[in-house]
Amino acid sequence: MAKRKVSAYHKKLGTFIKKGMTWKRAHAATRKALGTRKSSNPKSKKSKTTKKSGSKRMAKKKKTNRKRNFTIPAALVSGVALGFVIKPDPTWDSPYEAVKRGNFDIAVKNYATNMIGYRADTGAIFDTTIGMKGLWALIGGFVIHKLATVLGLNRALGRARIPFLRV
Numbered sequence: 211m212a213k214r215k216v217s218a219y220h221k222k223l224g225t226f227i228k229k230g231m232t233w234k235r236a237h238a239a240t241r242k243a244l245g246t247r248k249s250s251n252p253k254s255k256k257s258k259t260t261k262k263s264g265s266k267r268m269a270k271k272k273k274t275n276r277k278r279n280f281t282i283p284a285a286l287v288s289g290v291a292l293g294f295v296i297k298p299d300p301t302w303d304s305p306y307e308a309v310k311r312g313n314f315d316i317a318v319k320n321y322a323t324n325m326i327g328y329r330a331d332t333g334a335i336f337d338t339t340i341g342m343k344g345l346w347a348l349i350g351g352f353v354i355h356k357l358a359t360v361l362g363l364n365r366a367l368g369r370a371r372i373p374f375l376r377v
Contacts, residue, residue, distance in 0.1 A: 281368075281376045285358065289351025293344020298323040 231239070297304045298320050305324065308317035319330040324344030327336040336342070358364055358377035367376055 280374065282374055283351075283355050283376050285351040285354040285377055286348070287351075289344075289348035292347035292351075293324045294321060296324055296343045296347065298343065299340050 294305050302320060302323075303311070303313075303316065305317040305321040308314070308320060321344070322328045322330070323337075323341040325342075325348070326345065327338060327341035328334075329337050329340065355377060364376045
């Protein structure tokens with residue numbers, strides 16, 4: 211391989227370039243002298259990434275220092291519990307009362323009436339005259355949960371280190 215001449219930039223720097231030096235060595239010498247040479251610290255080296263054909267590089271995911279814990283949204287749980295306690299009709303038993311008596315089939319039917327409005331006796335779906343009271347309680351619990359998240363109550367509970375509970 212033939213030697214290339216040292217460029218004018220490298221000649222200006224001149225004090226550490228020796229006569230007859232190749233361009234590659236002169237460039238390395240200028241980088242070393244100017245302090246722009248990469249460090250040999252293994253922590254600062256970037257890992258080699260293989261580029262897939264046709265794909266773009268994605269940005270790195272932001273790291274967070276918080277721990278992810280299991281939490282229970284109290285407003286949603288209370289909405290589900292209200293559907294279990296509310297009577298679908300004043301003459302019927304609530305699902306809770308039916309379970310206490312041991313009538314599990316009636317409890318399931320009444321809970322279905324409360325939550326989705328399905329009436330087992332007539333076969334009507336979405337019967338709003340008698341059912342769907344528990345569904346309204348569940349929707350109300352969801353709205354309260356979202357409102358508490360927007361206002362920052364759930365974040366405040368997390369910072370206060372209250373375990374398992376969110377609004």
